[in-house]
Amino acid sequence: MKRYALALTLVLALAAGFGCAKKTETVSDTGISPEMQAAIQQITDARVYFAFDKFDIKPEYKDMLKIKADLMKQFPSIRVRIEGNCDERGTQEYNLALGERRARAAYEYMVTLGVNPSQLEMISYGKENPAVQGTGEAVWAQNRRDDFRVIAH
Amino acid sequence: MMRKFLFILALIAAMTALEAQAAMRVDIINPGQSVINLALATPLQEGQKPAAAMGQDLQKLVEQNLSFLPFMRLTDPRAVLGGSLLAGYEPPALDFRRFQLAGSDIVVTSYWPEGDSGTRPVQLRAFETNTGGRLFGKEYIKVSKRDLPEVADRFCADLLEALTGNGAFFRSTLAFVKKTGKLSANVWLVRPTGRDLRQITKMAGEAMSPAWSPDGRFVVFSHIDPRSHALGVWDSTSKKVQRIRFPGNVVIGPAFTPDNKVAVALSNGKYPVIFLLNHVFQKERILEQSNAINVSPTFDSTGTKMAFTSSRLGGPQIFLKDLSTGRVTRVSQNGSYNTEANLSPDGTLVVYSRMTDYGHRIFVQDMLTGMERQVSFGPGSDEQPSFCADSYFIAFASTRGGERSIYLTTRHGGDAKRVPTGAGAAAFPRWGMPVTGK
Numbered sequence: 001m002k003r004y005a006l007a008l009t010l011v012l013a014l015a016a017g018f019g020c021a022k023k024t025e026t027v028s029d030t031g032i033s034p035e036m037q038a039a040i041q042q043i044t045d046a047r048v049y050f051a052f053d054k055f056d057i058k059p060e061y062k063d064m065l066k067i068k069a070d071l072m073k074q075f076p077s078i079r080v081r082i083e084g085n086c087d088e089r090g091t092q093e094y095n096l097a098l099g100e101r102r103a104r105a106a107y108e109y110m111v112t113l114g115v116n117p118s119q120l121e122m123i124s125y126g127k128e129n130p131a132v133q134g135t136g137e138a139v140w141a142q143n144r145r146d147d148f149r150v151i152a153h
Numbered sequence: 154m155m156r157k158f159l160f161i162l163a164l165i166a167a168m169t170a171l172e173a174q175a176a177m178r179v180d181i182i183n184p185g186q187s188v189i190n191l192a193l194a195t196p197l198q199e200g201q202k203p204a205a206a207m208g209q210d211l212q213k214l215v216e217q218n219l220s221f222l223p224f225m226r227l228t229d230p231r232a233v234l235g236g237s238l239l240a241g242y243e244p245p246a247l248d249f250r251r252f253q254l255a256g257s258d259i260v261v262t263s264y265w266p267e268g269d270s271g272t273r274p275v276q277l278r279a280f281e282t283n284t285g286g287r288l289f290g291k292e293y294i295k296v297s298k299r300d301l302p303e304v305a306d307r308f309c310a311d312l313l314e315a316l317t318g319n320g321a322f323f324r325s326t327l328a329f330v331k332k333t334g335k336l337s338a339n340v341w342l343v344r345p346t347g348r349d350l351r352q353i354t355k356m357a358g359e360a361m362s363p364a365w366s367p368d369g370r371f372v373v374f375s376h377i378d379p380r381s382h383a384l385g386v387w388d389s390t391s392k393k394v395q396r397i398r399f400p401g402n403v404v405i406g407p408a409f410t411p412d413n414k415v416a417v418a419l420s421n422g423k424y425p426v427i428f429l430l431n432h433v434f435q436k437e438r439i440l441e442q443s444n445a446i447n448v449s450p451t452f453d454s455t456g457t458k459m460a461f462t463s464s465r466l467g468g469p470q471i472f473l474k475d476l477s478t479g480r481v482t483r484v485s486q487n488g489s490y491n492t493e494a495n496l497s498p499d500g501t502l503v504v505y506s507r508m509t510d511y512g513h514r515i516f517v518q519d520m521l522t523g524m525e526r527q528v529s530f531g532p533g534s535d536e537q538p539s540f541c542a543d544s545y546f547i548a549f550a551s552t553r554g555g556e557r558s559i560y561l562t563t564r565h566g567g568d569a570k571r572v573p574t575g576a577g578a579a580a581f582p583r584w585g586m587p588v589t590g591k
Contacts, residue, residue, distance in 0.1 A: 053468060053490070081380070091492040091506060091513065091536055092581075093362060093406040094462055094469050096375070096382075097418065097425040097446040100403050104423075123381065123402055128336050128359055 032153065036078070039071040040150045043080060047131075048106055048146040053090065055101035057109055065106060068148065069113035076116065079152040082106050084124040085131070087140035092126055099124030106146045121151070179224055179316045189316065191219065192228035192257035192282075194247075195238040197264050201246075203238060204265040207273065207298060211263065214305035218323060218346055222313070223567050228257045243278060244285055252282045259288065261312070272297045277308050279315065288315045302348050321542035325584045328353075328363035328372045329550075329559055332578045340374055340387065345541075345548065345561060345584075347573030353387050354394050360385060362406045365585025366413050372585070373407040373415055384417060384434060389587060397434050406449040411456040416440055418448040427461060441474055441481070449493060453500030458520075460484060460494040460503050471505050473520070484518060487525065491516075493537055497544035502564060504528070504538040504547055515549055517564055528566035535560075541584045548572070548582035 032040070046068070048061045057065065072078055084103030086095040103122040111117050130143045179189055193215065196208030219225050230237040233255045240246045242262040252260045264276040278290035289311055293304045306323045314320030325345055331352075332338040340354040340363045354360055358378030365372055369389070376385040376396055382404040386395040398404075401420025408416050415434060418425040426442035427450045441447050445465035452459050459474045471485040471494040485491035490508035497503070501520055506513040512534035518525045529535040533552030540547055544564065551560050551569070557578040560569040572582070 053464075089508065090490070091508075093375075093418075093449045094446065094492045096361075096377075096405045097403075097448045100420065100425060101446065121402070123377075123379075125336065125377065128377065130335075 036075055036153060039075050039078065040153060043068050043071055043078070043148050044150055047148070048102075049141060050102055050144040050146075052087070052140070052144065053098065055084075055098060055105050057105050062109070065109050066113055069110045069115045072110070072115045072119050075153065076119065077153055078150055079119050079121070081121045081123060081149045081151050083129070083147040083149060084122065085129055085143055085145050085147065086127045087143040088127050088130065088135070089140065090127065092128075095126035096124050099126045102144075102146055106148075178318070188224055188226055189259060190226045190228055190255075190257045191259045191261065192230070192233060192237060192252045192255060194242070194260055194262045195230075195236075197239070197242050197262070199265075199267055201240060204263070207275075207296070207301065208263060208265050210298070211275065211301050211305060214301055215261070215309060218305055218309040221322070221346055221561065221570060223563055223570075228252070228255050232256070242276065243287075243290075244280070247280065247285075249280065249282045249285050257282050268295070275304065279312055288312070306344065306346070306348070317543070317545075319543040319545070321584075321586065322546050324586050325541055326365075326587050327548060327559065327572065327582045328365055328374075328585060329574065329579050329582045330360050330363060330374070331574070332359070332557075332580065336377065336379065338580075340372060340385070341574070341579075342372075342587075343572065343574055345546070345572055350573075350575055353392070354385065356385070356394065356396075362581055362583075364408045364415075364583050365587070366409045367411055368413055369585060369587035371409075373409070373417075375404050375407065375417075384415070384430075386434060395434075399436070408450050408452065410452050411454055416450040416452070416459070418450070427459075440476070451494055451496045451503075453496045454498040455500065458496060458500050460496045462492045462494060471503060473503070484520075485516075485525075486523070495539050497540045497564070498542050499544040502540070502544065504540060504564075506536045506538060506549075512552075515547070515562070517547075517566075526566065528562055528564070529569065537581050539583050540564075542586060546584075548584065550580040550582065 046064050082103040084099035086099050103124055107120050107122050132139050132142045193212055196204035196212055198204040233251050235251045242264040259279055260282055261279045265273050272295040274292055274294045275296050276292045279288040296304055310320035310323035326342050328342055330338045331341050336359045338359045340360045341352050343350045358376055361375040363372050363374040372387045374385040376383045382402050383396040383398045384404050399419045403420040403425050405418040415430040416427055419428045425446055425448055427440045427447050429437045429440050431437040443465045445463055447463045449462045450459050457477050459476055462469050463472050468489045469492045471491050472481050473484050474481045484503055488507040491505050494503050494505040502517050504517045507516055512531055513536045515529035515535045515538045516525050517528050535549055535551045538547050538549040547562050549560055550557050557580050559572040559579045559582045562569045
């Protein structure tokens with residue numbers, strides 16, 4: 001039994017080792033510096049959330065957008081698509097318009113912070129691309145959002 | 154002599170007019186519509202024998218069709234004393250009395266003379282049982298088994314037109330979308346009775362808001378893929394789809410004007426505004442804009458009235474623009490979230506969906522009196538209402554059965570009937586009358 005456990009540990013360690021090696025290799029292949037990798041992560045990870053039927057940026061998200069803006073100015077090759085989304089309650093056509101207003105609110109704020117508009121593009125998915133499935137305010141709140149997707153670097 | 158001839162001519166004209174006035178009519182416009190009881194006599198062939206296969210099949214299709222008319226009740230053949238097999242298909246061989254006793258207002262006869270090459274003609278007639286007067290009669294020639302659904306639709310359209318003045322329901326085809334996953338939906342067509350179901354686009358991404366051109370040649374729709382919005386244009390003559398992009402990456406809720414141009418919400422760099430496109434789908438001019446969201450235009454058949462959704466007063470509400478004067482008035486007065494307006498072609502009503510505590514519900518408002526009537530009651534959510542060309546039937550999407558499906562109701566409300574659209578979630582029904590048929 002002990003021998004079996006040892007063998008399993010060895011296999012897992014080797015697998016983990018391969019995993020790391022592969023990751024390093026990918027980064028190296030794509031030519032992304034660790035700094036840019038970190039910047040991309042920071043730009044894409046944090047989302048902006050909205051109140052129901054609103055598209056104004058809440059104060060708590062302004063610092064986060066400033067960090068994104070600073071990173072995009074630091075790495076002008078990064079291009080980001082801002083994706084506006086809504087919860088499931090509204091109707092589809094109006095939600096497409098609302099999602100556009102949400103994406104545009106973040107776009108305009110980042111441009112006022114000095115991001116080159118050519119680094120940004122926008123799209124609204126309305127309620128067609130929920131982050132979380134289900135109903136109830138806890139779910140809806142997570143779906144009323146802007147996603148930030150790096151499309152070039 | 155001449156005077157006598159003119160007198161006789163005038164007498165004949167007066168009698169004809171009287172007969173026309175006396176013909177049975179169903180008022181589907183005003184509330185409290187009456188119910189009509191209709192009997193289908195057993196189909197006959199030569200020798201006054203019951204017609205075989207095609208006769209029975211057509212009878213079944215007609216029965217299925219007529220079940221979609223909320224003001225029509227079919228007489229159970231077992232309730233007809235002496236049965237529904239008659240000695241003839243028109244007076245005097247037609248015994249109206251037995252149908253009167255069964256409570257039928259109308260009796261329909263069908264007669265199948267001999268044909269050739271596997272086809273047969275069929276004569277269909279409708280009579281009032283009280284007067285024995287003929288509502289109409291038509292012969293459909295060279296009917297094969299494959300043509301039966303088309304014959305049933307044409308006959309029912311003629312019958313509906315004779316009774317109500319408008320047979321658009323059975324001449325219509327609904328465009329709608331079927332969703333197959335996240336950001337994945339395509340445009341389909343179906344008759345309101347569920348026949349002729351077919352897919353017309355096969356595109357990655359999500360199609361939304363299909364709309365027919367008045368000439369029945371095009372279906373336009375919003376198309377959203379992971380990177381862009383576009384106006385999709387399906388041409389029924391080439392069966393091909395164009396994908397047209399616009400600056401600002403916003404294309405929402407296209408609709409045709411009566412003169413075959415498209416109105417659609419596009420970006421003006423700040424807000425979605427309603428643009429009119431020209432005949433080659435390029436921006437022509439702005440129809441409506443404000444410092445708010447303006448989407449979902451819809452027009453009456455004159456093209457002088459445009460209803461739309463706007464957030465100019467906070468939450469979304471329905472507004473009406475008189476395109477000849479430019480005057481904009483608020484239509485929806487109740488509720489904080491009213492969207493998806495659709496004007497009746499006759500311009501007298503607007504139908505829209507309202508967010509309630511129990512989901513969205515469909516409301517109809519009289520444009521003259523401002524009176525509002527709720528015409529759908531769930532459960533689930535009822536959305537995307539659309540008027541038929543007769544300004545009577547309304548199609549909408551609902552989750553009342555679990556998966557989203559298309560249902561039919563009328564301007565007066567009443568029981569909703571599901572449109573069979575096959576497997577998969579169906580939404581965004583929009584009426585049209587394609588000229589090309591199948």
